[in-house]
Amino acid sequence: MDIGGGTTEIGVVSLGGLVISKSIRTAGDKIDSSIVNYIKEKYNLLIGERTGEEIKIAVGSAVQLEKELSVVVKGRDQVSGLLSRVELTSEDVREAMREPLKEIADALKTVLEMMPPDLAGDIVETGIVLTGGGALIRGLDKFLSDIVKLPVFVADEPLLAVARGTGKALQEIGLLQQLTNEE
Numbered sequence: 001m002d003i004g005g006g007t008t009e010i011g012v013v014s015l016g017g018l019v020i021s022k023s024i025r026t027a028g029d030k031i032d033s034s035i036v037n038y039i040k041e042k043y044n045l046l047i048g049e050r051t052g053e054e055i056k057i058a059v060g061s062a063v064q065l066e067k068e069l070s071v072v073v074k075g076r077d078q079v080s081g082l083l084s085r086v087e088l089t090s091e092d093v094r095e096a097m098r099e100p101l102k103e104i105a106d107a108l109k110t111v112l113e114m115m116p117p118d119l120a121g122d123i124v125e126t127g128i129v130l131t132g133g134g135a136l137i138r139g140l141d142k143f144l145s146d147i148v149k150l151p152v153f154v155a156d157e158p159l160l161a162v163a164r165g166t167g168k169a170l171q172e173i174g175l176l177q178q179l180t181n182e183e
Helices: 028-043 049-059 090-114 117-126 140-148 161-171 173-182
Strands: 008-014 017-024 070-077 083-089 128-130 152-154
Touching: 008 090, 008 117, 017 090, 028 049, 028 083, 028 090, 049 070, 049 083, 049 090, 083 090, 090 140, 128 140, 140 152
Parallel strands: 128 152
Antiparallel strands: 008 017, 070 083
């Protein structure tokens, strides 16, 4: 499961081939926008998308943390037009991210429901691997695992996982061509 900036890609791979895949346009950028909109609605504070992403990285969490984090956010007050600041907690950001994270979880559930029963045992054993920048959201693995009742892991260096996988596929270009010609 690759949660990038613009899309979340979910795929089930078996015997070197893609069995099921689903792509949704809910990913990091939409999560950032949700944070921006939440701050605008709750605090009347206008911030940019980049600030939304910085907040997500600094204090964003998909699950409740043992010790909540906080960050001071600066922006323009929507009413007065003057510069202002508010303190946001990871609880605020979790609430802001709730809807896009639910959309991602729902897409994962849909793919798992479409999966052939004979592959279900493999997923129960090996679990689901998260890649992409979205995989770095604190507690996202636990959040998804609690919903789908399967093990969910963050890949080593999730930002590089897709590129490394592509590199490995290119090293096995003959096998890759053979697999694609069989389809």
